[in-house]
Amino acid sequence: MYPDLPRDRMIRLGNSSGEGARLVLLSKQKRVEAEAIARNITYFELNASQAFMNKFVGSMFLPHTNLDYFPTVKEKLIQRGLVEG
DSSP states (O other): OOOSSOGGGOOOOOSHHHHHHHHHHHOHHHHHHHHHHHHTOOOOOGGGOHHHHHHHHHTTSSSOSOGGGOHHHHHHHHHTTSSOO
């Protein structure tokens, strides 16, 4: 899901995970950097948080259940008479 920003503010990264894997395989320095990053990662079990799960499930609907998060979408729906302002 894209944030409610103008499209010219968004940059597509393409296959960034594939590019990262390629760099790590070809460069010892990048591998060292990746290992340092991995050592500093903290793992959170997000599905253990009921508040997170409620927001996560609610965000799966299109349009979002809270249109205030996407004012551009909300305005277009209002203009088309699909929701009330």
